[in-house]
Amino acid sequence: MHILKKILRWFARPFGYHCGHTEKLLFDYAEGTLDPQIAAKLDLHLSDCPRCVEYVRTYRATKDLCCHHGKAAREMPPELEKKLCEFIKENMKKD
Amino acid sequence: MAATFNCGLTRMMGMSLLGGATSRFSAMKSSEPTTPNANDADLVRRLKQRDPDAMEALVRAHGSKLYGVAFQFMRNETAAQDVVQEALLSVWHKIATFEGRSSFTSWLYRVTANAALMKLRKEKRHQMDVSIDGNKDDDAYRPLQLEDARPLPSGVLQGEELKARIQSAIDRLPEPYRSVVLLKDVEEFSLEEIAELTRASVPAVKSRLHRARLTLREALLPYLQARAEKN
Numbered sequence: 001m002h003i004l005k006k007i008l009r010w011f012a013r014p015f016g017y018h019c020g021h022t023e024k025l026l027f028d029y030a031e032g033t034l035d036p037q038i039a040a041k042l043d044l045h046l047s048d049c050p051r052c053v054e055y056v057r058t059y060r061a062t063k064d065l066c067c068h069h070g071k072a073a074r075e076m077p078p079e080l081e082k083k084l085c086e087f088i089k090e091n092m093k094k095d
Numbered sequence: 096m097a098a099t100f101n102c103g104l105t106r107m108m109g110m111s112l113l114g115g116a117t118s119r120f121s122a123m124k125s126s127e128p129t130t131p132n133a134n135d136a137d138l139v140r141r142l143k144q145r146d147p148d149a150m151e152a153l154v155r156a157h158g159s160k161l162y163g164v165a166f167q168f169m170r171n172e173t174a175a176q177d178v179v180q181e182a183l184l185s186v187w188h189k190i191a192t193f194e195g196r197s198s199f200t201s202w203l204y205r206v207t208a209n210a211a212l213m214k215l216r217k218e219k220r221h222q223m224d225v226s227i228d229g230n231k232d233d234d235a236y237r238p239l240q241l242e243d244a245r246p247l248p249s250g251v252l253q254g255e256e257l258k259a260r261i262q263s264a265i266d267r268l269p270e271p272y273r274s275v276v277l278l279k280d281v282e283e284f285s286l287e288e289i290a291e292l293t294r295a296s297v298p299a300v301k302s303r304l305h306r307a308r309l310t311l312r313e314a315l316l317p318y319l320q321a322r323a324e325k326n
Contacts, residue, residue: 026305027301027304027305027308057319057323058312058315058316058319058320059308059309059312061315061319061322062308062311062312062315062319063280063308065257065261065315066261066265066276066280066281066308066311067280067281067283069257069258069261069262070261070262070265070276070277070280070281071167071281071282072166072167072170072262073163074162074163074166074172074175075159075163076158076159076162076163077172080158080162080176080179081154081155081158083176084154084158084179084180084183085151085154087180087183088147088150088151088154088183089147091184091187092147092150092187
């Protein structure tokens with residue numbers, strides 16, 4: 001398996017991707033919007049580059065953390081609905 | 096890059112934004128399992144007939160969600176209240192421009208987000224030292240510098256503390272990066288929706304979002320590494 005990987009890497013070398021590609025393609029790769037053929041090439045690079053794997057992992061994790069914990073959920077204060085209705089009376093009912 | 100944020104944001108605030116958008120807002124959809132489409136249609140009809148009681152009905156039906164959106168951007172109860180009031184005024188004055196190409200709730204959300212962004216600009220809450228012009232954007236993929244780039248501690252944080260740290264990191268992003276992260280990763284707008292809302296190109300939005308994420312990643316890195324080790 002290891003030898004097969006090396007052979008594949010050797011064949012992919014002239015056309016293959018390197019760490020710079022990870023940097024450039026990371027956004028679309030993480031979003032899942034990268035062209036499948038390009039993603040496959042990047043996957044090949046990732047299969048042999050722990051640094052890039054870690055880079056992609058932490059990038060995705062950052063996105064997920066923002067998604068799950070970034071929301072500053074706040075209930076509307078009970079008195080605000082009344083205030084807003086008064087605001088409406090003042091500003092719209094006089095139109 | 097060194098151009099000011101202001102002129103771009105002025106365009107961003109253009110009220111034509113409020114007119115019949117085709118996009119929809121996913122978070123809004125997901126939080127409305129029983130979206131009263133018929134009620135909304137009735138609300139819109141009454142609003143277009145200039146019925147002020149319909150505004151009160153709107154507050155009762157949607158006020159809480161609008162407040163949540165406003166608070167997301169403002170992080171301050173009083174400012175969020177001001178934003179909701181501004182949004183209600185916009186609804187009252189701009190309802191004629193609502194053409195029904197998007198859902199009413201989606202349109203309301205956009206009006207509120209727009210009011211919040213406008214208020215942020217007025218308050219000059221952030222250092223607006225970056226261009227928001229979609230065509231002059233952003234040296235590719237260079238992380239921003241956070242004003243106070245305290246990383247998370249290298250322990251595994253839980254619950255409210257983790258949430259507070261992440262929100263703090265987002266809040267330290269300069270505009271328009273903070274807004275883009277809030278719109279995409281927190282509120283789950285599509286790139287196209289954000290581009291429309293901010294009057295920027297989709298590539299510009301992608302670039303800003305990517306830079307913002309790289310910056311947040313840097314700030315969160317110790318925590319991310321500790322979490323990986325624990326797992």
